[in-house]
Amino acid sequence: MGRTLFTGGRVFDGTGTAPEAADVLVEDGVIVGVGTELAIGDGDRVVDATGRIVLPGLIDTHVHLTLSDINLVNRVSNPFSLHFFQAVVNCRKTLETGITTVRDAAGADLGLKQALARGLIEGPRTLIAVNMISQTGGHNDGNLSCGVDLALFAQHPGVPSGIADGPDEMRRTVRTMLRAGADVIKVATTGGVLSPSDDPRHAHFRPDELAVLVAEANAAHVHVMAHAQGVEGIKNAVRAGVRSIEHGIFLDDEAIELMLAHGTWLVPTLIAPTSVIEAAQRGELHEPAVLDKALEVASVHRDAVAKAIEAGVDIALGTDTGIGPHGDNLRELPLLAECGLPAYEVWAAATSRAAELLGLSDRIGRVAPGLTADLVLLEGELTDLSDLRGRVTETWQAGRRVYNRREDGNRS
Structure with a gap:
């Protein structure tokens, strides 16, 4: 060279x-x-x-490369294979915004990761979670009361189901994700905004289930990232030993103290609720309950992140891109600054700090x-x-x- x-x-x-x-x-x-x-x-x-x-090179520690929008009509009408081809475009847009490494937080499989690593397509260096582990009726359970399954991350041989209930199923599901090539285990310890039938404030999974999950991840020497919005679910995840809290919308003082004591990272994804609201404004969101939740949490989210920053919680850049358009990842940076993170620390969160979270400080950042x-x-x-x-x-x-x-x- x-x-x-x-x-x-x-x-x-x-x-x-x-x-x-x-x-x-x-x-x-x-x-x-x-x-x-x-x-x-x-x-x-x-x-x-x-x-x-x-x-x-910038690092985004929370993206969804195979998710291109949250349009309900598209989810039920697009051919199954289309999202793979859309991912090729999404990967290219990610590079063009200056991001050279990402952690895909569900949806990307080992085939996409290997296509990038082998140079078959152009895109960021990628760590994958494969799929998000969720309890029945939780954030990643796409089964609606009408009987239709509208999971955001379509199941196929490369992306097995993430639904688990009880310690034994949890152990099996973690091992299944690892078998599928997961570099990180992702778990939903609360409900979420995009899942219309649950509440972001409610805690999901009990401590014994989370203990098994973290033990299995530790045995495989991989980290755990927790989708955690409600405060009790955040605290359960931190006590269980997860590496990072994703979103952290309803953080309180006790949760922040726990994160500091355990050395737990926060990946705020402040742009995510805004992206849902903007999708609704464009006519791409057809679930009123989802929009209502996004409107409810947007200001609460920023206040919680500001408190975490002031307290000294470790922050890394993450955007939840895929919920919003690929290529718009850097819109997260001014939002971090508005929450009190000094400008140079914002850039550190997108480079050296993100590399530290991912365990890649000896290679990048x-x-x-x-x-x-x-x-x-x-x-x-x-x-x-x-x-x-x-x-x-x-x-x-x-x-x-x-x-x-x-x-x-x-x-x-």
Whole structure:
């Protein structure tokens, strides 16, 4: 692959400090130097970053690559295989927004992950949960009272059912997800907004069920992420030992103290309720109960996240993209800032902190020698969080340019 020198720009290293003037030298997909006096050799490729900031490839720790909208009509009328082809487009849009690594929180199977890893399609490096584990009648149970199953994540050989009740079924279901290739186990410990027949405030699964889930995940050396919105479900998940709370809408002081004591992360996904409301405004949402819940939780959600940030809970970027349009992921960043996270810490949440949550700090998330050369070139200042997608000019993944606004902008 040879060597590439990014010169003339400022570097944000991902740790939360202000950008500084520096060059970045990449060789064979790895960062080998960061500084102001890097030597250039004959045949080296030079990228002029003047006027731009070089930052680590961004990381979104909560997406759904195979989910393209929440339109009820589409869910019952689209051919089964269509969502695979839509995922190819979604993966490309993700790269174009500067995101080079994601954690898919349900829906993507091992085939999509391997297609990305083998270069058959272009998209972010992907960790997969396969499917979300839910109790009967819970957030991932798509069976409606009319007898129709409208699960958001269609079951097929690569995505087995996530419904489990009782410790024995929980153990079997976790092992089934691991067999299907899960890099992380996702569990719903409360109801949710998009599931019309449950309540986000209600706790799902009992402590003995969650204890088995975490024990099986620990045995396989994988983390657990918990969809948890109501406060009792959040506390149950934290006490059980999950790695991260996703959403955290109704966090209270006791839950925050528990998260601090256990070192539990928060992935806020502040844009998710807004995305549901916007879908309804576009005429794409046909379930009044879902809209009512989104309207109810939007302001509560931001207040809870602000309290968690003020208390010092670890924050990582996650967007729930798929609920909202792919390519709009960076709309989450100004929402984090509005909740009190300083601008450079917002960028750290999208880079080094997200890498830490995923257990990938030794590979990605910072601009530092020895790490994979995932890089983004951004116009403007990091303290300005407006129009972020429009300011990404280039995305590099493992030392290869995968998006160039000048050449690819018309495809966005």
